Amino acid sequence: MNSKYNAALGAYEKIKSLEIDDLRIGIGTGSTSDIFTSSFLKELSSSIEKIYSSSDRTTDHIKRIGLTAEDAIPKDKSIDVYIDGADEVDKDLNLIKGGGGAHTREKMLADASKYFICIVDETKMVQQLGNFGIPVEIMSFGFENTINKLKTFGSKIEVRNQKSETGNVIIDLKGVIIEEPDKLESEIKKVTGVIEVGIFAKNKPNLLIVGNDKTYKPIDSSIA
Numbered sequence: 001m002n003s004k005y006n007a008a009l010g011a012y013e014k015i016k017s018l019e020i021d022d023l024r025i026g027i028g029t030g031s032t033s034d035i036f037t038s039s040f041l042k043e044l045s046s047s048i049e050k051i052y053s054s055s056d057r058t059t060d061h062i063k064r065i066g067l068t069a070e071d072a073i074p075k076d077k078s079i080d081v082y083i084d085g086a087d088e089v090d091k092d093l094n095l096i097k098g099g100g101g102a103h104t105r106e107k108m109l110a111d112a113s114k115y116f117i118c119i120v121d122e123t124k125m126v127q128q129l130g131n132f133g134i135p136v137e138i139m140s141f142g143f144e145n146t147i148n149k150l151k152t153f154g155s156k157i158e159v160r161n162q163k164s165e166t167g168n169v170i171i172d173l174k175g176v177i178i179e180e181p182d183k184l185e186s187e188i189k190k191v192t193g194v195i196e197v198g199i200f201a202k203n204k205p206n207l208l209i210v211g212n213d214k215t216y217k218p219i220d221s222s223i224a
Contacts, residue, residue, distance in 0.1 A: 003121035007211030008036035010218060011083050011117045014207065015044060018115075020080050022049040026109040027062065027069075028084025029055040029102040032119050032211075036083055037061045052079055054109055055102040055165050073108050082113035086120050086200070087132045093118070093208050093221050094181040098135025098198030101162060101170050107196055110203040118205035122212050129181055133158070133172040135198035136188060143169045146193030153188060168195055 015023075025048060027037055037058065041051075042065045053059040053069035062069045084106055088096035095118065097103045110116050134154075138146045140163075147157055156174040164170050178184055181201035188197040208219040 003123075003211040003213055004032045004035050004119075005039065005211070006214070006216040007032055007119040007121060007209050008039060010209035010211065010216035011036055011119050012040035012043065014117060014209070014218070015081055018081070021047060023047045024050045024052070024074075024078055024080045026052040026079045026082035026084075026113055027054065027058050028082070028097075028106050028109070029058050029100045030085040032085035032121065033058065033083060034061055036119060038065060041065060041067065052109055052112075054084070054105045055100070057100070057102075073105070074112050077112055077114060079109065079113040080115065082109050082116045084110070084116070084118060086118050086124055087198075088126050088129050089118065089120055089124050089208060090126055090129050090181070092181075093204045093219070094129060094178075095200035095204065096129050096132050096134065096198055097200055098137075098170070099132070101135070101137075101160065101164050103135055103198040104137050104196035105165055107200065107203055110200065115207070116203065116205040117207045117209060119209045119211070122210050125210060129178040129199070130176050133174045134176055134178070134188070136171050136173060137164045137195040137197075138169050138171060139193050139195060140167065140169050142193055146191065147171060149191050149193070150188070153184070
């Protein structure tokens with residue numbers, strides 16, 4: 001077994017222990033989330049009422065195992081458990097997400113969830129966020145103007161070739177070491193034209209599961 005599989009296994013075992021009937025579950029986008037979907041989601045299907053997907057990619061994975069994903073996000077905080085990976089995680093369980101370009105919908109699902117389980121392999125653990133870069137989704141209209149404003153946070157900005165799930169531009173702020181994730185998340189969000197930033201400081205996981213080659217380690221946010 002590999003570290004990503006073990007992280008996904010930890011999430012599955014945690015959800016089973018919660019013994020939730022009529023489970024409403026959200027699934028994020030990424031390689032570790034894909035492993036959870038392909039290896040464990042169907043095992044939970046007898047207790048699942050609804051599945052919420054963060055992207056077309058995730059929806060396709062869900063369909064391939066014979067299940068159906070909702071085509072919307074609930075209007076209230078009614079998702080019981082949200083499962084997703086991360087590109088970086090610091091010691092306080094702040095996250096960088098958005099390597100797959102789905103961080104806006106991922107943050108919406110996390111915000112609509114009662115319990116957020118983040119699953120990562122041990123290489124994603126860092127002392128400080130930032131080496132991965134900071135994904136930012138911005139409006140296509142006037143995006144050059146928005147990029148110019150974002151240069152106040154870091155002069156090195158890379159524009160991705162692929163658009164977001166909703167057809168917007170995704171850029172990566174490079175070379176920014178994040179000392180105060182919560183503050184920087186708020187400041188970037190205030191820039192006109194920014195839709196969402198891949199810093200998850202306000203939507204941190206309730207539980208982090210770190211997989212290694214042999215097993216997994218759960219880290220509860222209340223004692224992190």
